[in-house]
Structure formats: C-alpha cells, structure tokens
Amino acid sequence: MALRTIGAKSAAALDQELMSTGGFSIDQLMELAGLSVSQALFKLHPLNRGKRILIACGPGNNGGDGLVAARHLFHYGYQPTVYYPKQPKNELYQRLTTQLHTLSIPLTTDFAHALTQTDHIIDAIFGFSFQGPLRDPFPSVIDALSKTRIPVLAVDAPSSWDIDSGPPSEGPGKEYMPQALISLTAPKPLVRWFKGRHFVGGRFLAKSVAEKYGIDVPEYQGVEQIVEVGLDGEGEGEGKL
C-alpha cells in the first residue's frame, strides 16, 4: 500500500479544518489519536512480552496523545510509566494527567533510570509542529532513545526529525531510528527516511477532506483504529508512499 504524505504546513491546516468546519474538538481528536497509539503498541508488543511501558511525553499535543495512550494501555493490562518533564498549564493536559493520577499511573522525572525498568517505549515528545531546536531536557532524552536497545514506537514522528526533511544532519537525533512509527491522520514526508514497522491511525477522516489535502484513507479492518502499511514489500520512496 502506497500512501501519499502531507507536509508540516498542510498537516497544521488540516488539523485546524477538522476543529473548525469539521466540528471536532481537540479532546475528541486527542482521544482517538491516543487510542490509535495504544492499539499500535498492543500489536507491536503483546502483553506476554512484558507489561512495562515507558511513555515519554512532550509539552504539546504529541505529549497529550501519549497521556491518552498511557490510560488505554493501563486498561489493557500494561504497567505504564509516564515521563512528562514539561507539563504545561493547558487545562486539557492537566485533565489528562488527572486521569492518570486516578489510576495511580506513576510519573517519573528520571528518564535514564526509567529506561532500565521498561520493556517498550513510546516516543510522544514531538509531532508535526516540531521546528527545533531541541531544548533541555530533550537532547539527552533523544540521545538515550537513539542508543537504547529497547524498542521504541514513535508517535507521528521520531522526535527531533524534521517533518518534511527527516533526520537531522547533526545532534542527538542524527542516528535515531525507532523500531516503529504511527502516523496520525496521514503520513508525513519524513517517512521516506524511516525504516521500520509503520502504522497509520485516524479513522475519522472523510474521503472528501482527504482528497482536498491530497492524502489517502487506508483500508482499516473490522473495528480497528489503526492499519499497518508497507506490508506488501513495496518501497515507500518519494512519490510512492
């Protein structure tokens, strides 16, 4: 399956359209995004392969998706731990954090230590609005993610990658290649450089809206909120993906 991609500016415009004329609220979209992330993790790493999941959350919407995913993973039977070093005062993120507190899901401030205590990682640090540069504490976190042998699922983008031009030419993200990626709503141009398992989530997009933005609605199965793409061995090069 070869899916078209959507650049950073268009992705921002699509998000805005969904939340204005589309009638979606950010709460609703974030719930569906985080649910997709949790379903991808469940496929990648079934419960019997280790229940400990470390979710690294950034200060924006990508981090919010991670918070939602943490809650769903808890209910599936995992033991999530959330690293959330920059918690904004934004009411939505505070509410999502409250939901985690109610479930007694631990938040950690020591990423290096948390890395030694987990079976899988979710990188929900930066998404399609990332423009750099990396600010503390994230350079050391990205560095650790690029070196760990524990598998990583990145949400929308491997954090520190440029949305349109992929891995940075220098800095801690230069060698960072997560084992898996979930593209939310549509793949971004960076997938051209990504090597690993690739999922798409966003089973709310109307075909008319997808056509307007030049993206594809993949073929989901059953009631699943995600689909794995690139399984047919087709290259995902420029112009094809």
Add this chain to the structure above:
Amino acid sequence: MALRTIGAKSAAALDQELMSTGGFSIDQLMELAGLSVSQALFKLHPLNRGKRILIACGPGNNGGDGLVAARHLFHYGYQPTVYYPKQPKNELYQRLTTQLHTLSIPLTTDFAHALTQTDHIIDAIFGFSFQGPLRDPFPSVIDALSKTRIPVLAVDAPSSWDIDSGPPSEGPGKEYMPQALISLTAPKPLVRWFKGRHFVGGRFLAKSVAEKYGIDVPEYQGVEQIVEVGLDGEGEGEGKL
C-alpha cells in the same frame, strides 16, 4: 459474570464525578461511549448481514452517543441513517451532527419509512436520566420499536423504561424488549427485566471509583472497548447482577 448495578441517581453522580475530579470532558466520555456502541453493533450484526443501520437519537446525551456511533459505523463500512427529531442547540451535539454531514450520512425525519429501509436499529433515545413522560414524537417511535421485527440494540436503557424499575406498566413501552442492550459505564437496575444479549462499555473506569460506587469493572479482552456479559448462563436476578 454477575455485575452489580447502579441506580439512576448514583449514575448521575458518577457521571458528575468523572467530569469534575476525574478530569474527563463530556466530549471524551461521549466519544468513548459512542465507540463502545459501534463495537457492540459490529459484534451483533456483522457487515455481511446488511449494512443499513437506523440510529434513533434523543435530545440528550444518549442521543449524542448515538451520533458518535453513527460516525464510527460509517467508517467500519455500514450505511447509517440518523433519526434525530429534537436537535438541541447545545454546541457539542451540533458539532457531532456536523461530523455526520461531512460524511454525507443522511438524517431522516420519517421514522416509519426509515424502519422499512434498515437491517438493524440502534435506540439511542433516552438513557439513565430519563424520567418520563414521553413527549411527541417519541410515543409513536417507541411503539414502532416495540412492534418491529428488525433487531434493536438499546443504548444504556430500552427507551421509555424506568432506569430503576424497568418496563412501564402502561403506554407504548410496555411490550418493548430490544434484542440487545449495551450498558454504559455500569448496568442499571432495569437489566433485571431485560432478556437479550447484554454488553457493557466504559473501559475508562478506575477500580477505586468503581468500588466507591459499588459497581464492577468487567474483564475486557485485548483492546476491546466492550464486553458481553451474562454468557455463562447465570441468572441476572436482583442482588446477583
């Protein structure tokens, strides 16, 4: 599996707690509720048994759950039609309706005709806050639901039933017995009178909150947002369910 029930007043209190100290927004809870409803319909009535689904939506939150379910069902491949005779000015319901318009999901005002054009029905007219009496046009709708041979999935309650004391002793709901029921968050006392397949949705409830309200968190499987209960042949009588 014998699940405890929660009365109308307690259900309202629990809902309030989820949205205050629990940190949930109504958008989020409604998205998860409607998703649960869509998953129950998918189990009851796979796509190959007919794609046409008529969703009857009332003026409150139960109707909102129905609007969300209609969207998900569309994305699963069904052909939903929505009967929504009393559309409140509430911004949330208007946004959910906008989402249906974007997908070109038809709204109908002729329930009797729509009944002749569908393969399954969802009753999302009244939920746990229903106190009666039925107002037009709902008496004739309930009457039609009680007489049709087309299977019905009721959301939280067979509409017109009293939440705590079950079917009314007179009026159009007296003989109304849907084929299936999905209880949201927890079963209500009316399930004592219900005969049919019974699902529970609400995979977001903390065990601590469930204990406080004297209800159970059923054992969900995999990433499913619903679970079918009462499959072990146990009676679901008072004090046991």
